[in-house]
Amino acid sequence: MRFTFVTLFPELISDYFEHSILGIAKNKGLIQTEFENPREYTTNKHNKVDEYQVGGGAGLVMMPQPLMDLLEKHKDKHIVFPAPAGKPFRQNDAVRLSRKKEVLFVCGRYEGIDERVVEKYADELFSIGDFILTGGELASTVMADAISRNVDGVLGNMESLSEESFNDALLEAPSFAKPKDFRNLSAPSELLKGNHSKIAELKNAMAMAKTKFFRPDLYRKYRAQGKR
Ligand code: SAM
Numbered sequence: 001m002r003f004t005f006v007t008l009f010p011e012l013i014s015d016y017f018e019h020s021i022l023g024i025a026k027n028k029g030l031i032q033t034e035f036e037n038p039r040e041y042t043t044n045k046h047n048k049v050d051e052y053q054v055g056g057g058a059g060l061v062m063m064p065q066p067l068m069d070l071l072e073k074h075k076d077k078h079i080v081f082p083a084p085a086g087k088p089f090r091q092n093d094a095v096r097l098s099r100k101k102e103v104l105f106v107c108g109r110y111e112g113i114d115e116r117v118v119e120k121y122a123d124e125l126f127s128i129g130d131f132i133l134t135g136g137e138l139a140s141t142v143m144a145d146a147i148s149r150n151v152d153g154v155l156g157n158m159e160s161l162s163e164e165s166f167n168d169a170l171l172e173a174p175s176f177a178k179p180k181d182f183r184n185l186s187a188p189s190e191l192l193k194g195n196h197s198k199i200a201e202l203k204n205a206m207a208m209a210k211t212k213f214f215r216p217d218l219y220r221k222y223r224a225q226g227k228r
Helices: 011-018 020-027 064-072 091-097 115-121 136-148 159-163 196-214 216-224
Strands: 002-006 032-036 050-052 060-062 078-088 102-106 124-127
Touching: 002 064, 002 136, 011 020, 011 032, 011 136, 020 136, 064 115, 078 115, 078 136, 091 136, 102 136, 124 136, 196 216
Parallel strands: 002 032, 002 102, 078 102, 078 124
Antiparallel strands: 050 060
């Protein structure tokens, strides 16, 4: 899986993929990252990438020429625009996009990107939440991280994916690190008895209770699927 980030600030993203699980995945060649800077595609004298808005309005917008010339070279890729107006990015999107060979993110800055660029090149628009970030770099990194976890081989134990939150509409059951007793606080004894079906039952009950408490919206969805 190769991620291409179109960004004026590649260094905001690149370091993230050099560490921990994603750093290992990159070293193994399971994921690759490349960067394209719109400033290198400018044809104006001062390498400007932003312009005042047609008809006025607060702030500058990323102008079409550098981005269009850049994106013409990458039309074969799956092109994602992080944007507050996009559909909410969810776990099922992360799983779906992990099956693509090439995903390209176009990171906006300033007041965003000229709408004609979005109309012409976007395969999808995603929002990572109902708030406004300064730029698309964090949003793209968040999505690329979530996608990478689902690429074959990236997690040492792919089984852990199936137990994770959102996989079946429930949050993951609470987890406890060894030792079982720590400063007068105990993890559930049932987890140590080696009875796998009892442990699974307990984890499911804990996952349900946790989801009901923290995310009643997800819990209702889970129950609506006829699950108990
Ligand atoms: N003026 C735009 C608006 O009101 O919708 C906000 C532009 S924002 C300051 C600049 C860039 O940050 C956007 O083009 C997008 O790439 C990114 N961005 C900001 N908030 C985001 C969010 N919630 N999800 C995804 N991307 C976001």
